[in-house]
Amino acid sequence: MKRNKFRWLTLLLITQFVIASFLPVYAEENVENKPIQIYVNDVQIELSTEPISKNGTILIPLRSLLESLNMNVQWNSEEQKINIYKNNLEVELKINSSTALVNGEEVKLSHPPILEKSIVYIPLRFISEVVGGTASWDGVNKVINIYIPVEEKPQQTSIVKNGKTIYTNEEVVVKDDVVFIPVNKLSEIIGIKANVSQDLKSVSIVKDGDSLVLEAGSNLAVINQVTVETDFKPFVHNNKLFVPSQFVGDLFGFTVTWNDETRQLFFYSRASMFDLEIIKKYPAVTNIPQLVPEENVMPIEGRRLLVSDNPETLDNLSFPNYEAVLWSDRVQSDEDKIDYRTYAYHVNKTGNTIKLGINITNYSDTNEIEIVDLRGSGKESSDGWSIIDVGVKIAELSISDKLPAIDLNNTVVGKGESITLDYFFANHEHLISFLHEFSVEKKSGTGPLDYELRIVACKDKSSDLSRIHGPLLKANDVHPRGTWNYSEIYAELPVYKVGDKDYSYSISNGFTDHWFSAENSFEQDKGTRDNKGHFGVKYRVKIPIENKDEKPRKLLIRLNPRGGLYAGAVRTPGGDYIITPMNAFYEVSNMMEYTVEEDKDELEFVIMHAGGGHLPVSINILTIYTLEDVIKK
Structure with missing residues (x-):
């Protein structure tokens, strides 16, 4: 930063010397009484009002110049302060102050910005040379020429996510092997929430409880409220905030790679599939289930359910x-x-x-x-x-x-x-x-x-x-849609007697536990549809148990799909688990083992069906006998 400060101070001294050399010509031509033309990269810009001269310094209307340079400006009328942003540059000026801040470093001005007739005027040479350009005054023709280096133009690329091309002809900028992409486009690709400030100066990114804050022109990033130093600086181009795709993608569970030959940007999700343990499935056939008794099923009021799937x-x-x-x-x-x-x-x-x-x-x-x-x-x-x-x-x-x-x-x-x-x-x-x-x-x-x-x-x-x-x-098909005054359902299955070989009951069967019908929904006249599969619903199951064996017995509780491919998640007394996808009829998941200690007991668990699954699903119970038990029998 000291080197940058020295460079700016040197630049300003040279600028003031050059301005001083122009003064005689400026006076001789009586520029104040003649129109001045301004060219940026040989293109004339329109001025809202004429430039003026104060103490030998040419001052130009702020908005005219900044718009020609594609710079972002923020005016604070209360503090009489001007903030200017462009790519990695941040400038702060104050009306009637001869001190400016350039990327946080103080720089002395040959003349302060002024406010006349509600128009802000800024020193021409300071602004033009701060953005890396040059300015010259043609006193004979009364022309100001400003030359700004042409920025690196974005490349057109294809975006590939998990092996599938999802965008073509998208803009990216490659700098020092870092691929920058507009943050709003990145939010679509990896599913983040990106809240960009109105002045494009910063962005706050969140996803699943994690957060990231980036600022244009700064190499500091705030990750989950911890500030870290990075090797990049976000920047603004064509009113878009560009951020590093690899850095942001890595933080939110994606590996991002760039193919320079094919001009393709690849995103691969590497997030772990599940946090919960997965219940294994096995090939097996269960007996045909009975329907859960209708009189034993009821909704649990307390939280409304709104379903949009149609x-x-x-x-x-x-x-x-x-x-x-x-x-x-x-x-x-x-x-x-x-x-x-x-x-x-x-x-x-x-x-x-x-x-x-x-x-x-x-x-x-x-x-x-x-x-x-x-x-x-x-x-x-x-x-x-x-x-x-x-x-x-x-x-x-x-x-x-x-x-x-x-x-x-x-x-x-x-x-x-x-x-x-x-x-x-x-x-x-x-x-x-x-x-x-x-x-x-x-x-x-x-x-x-x-x-x-x-x-x-x-x-x-x-x-x-x-x-x-x-x-x-x-609504145009049979998929569910509606609002119900409950989002949970409770079913008490018939008593399971230890040793019973034929205990199977189907839930979410669309008949005996069909509380989420179109008729039970609010606003039926708007086109409600049945939610027979209980999507978005937590299904609570209670199983009374009788044990007349006069000794503890271990039970195996299994799930078996009866309508098609099925999966979900379950909360049991032993923990929460993933129910892996199973095919109907000939695959089962051993949901849990449960030991009955007394002659009477109760078992409870909660299931949520996965969207895209097919219902109903059967709950099947077996008694596990030891070899000694079998020999005795």
């Missing part, structure tokens, strides 16, 4: 407009708080990347509402194996209560206001699914809750989703 495929027929509501919950209630679980599952076949998310509008004119304890996650799949990398992963996060917390900049929704709770991007031919839990509470005021919660989508990736209030897409 139309599941979003193409230009089902999604013909620029934007749409996929499903919504219109609420008018005397309650002060309503808890939610929202679940969305859609495939993008529009031909372009789309943006999906959750928004809410407060229609009350007497109270404010607040979003409390917002947690959630979204997963995207491009390889057709969605039951694994989308369905099971979301079920795992939900069953283990590890949905990441989401920090909203503003949690309060005022009268008549709308906000976005969360959003995601889905590339063409990609599946996107997201699940959230939160509460809507009355923050202040009087009167009933009066709001609408929506799952929305837009074909413009930069769109503000909070403003989308319609239209509602029509």
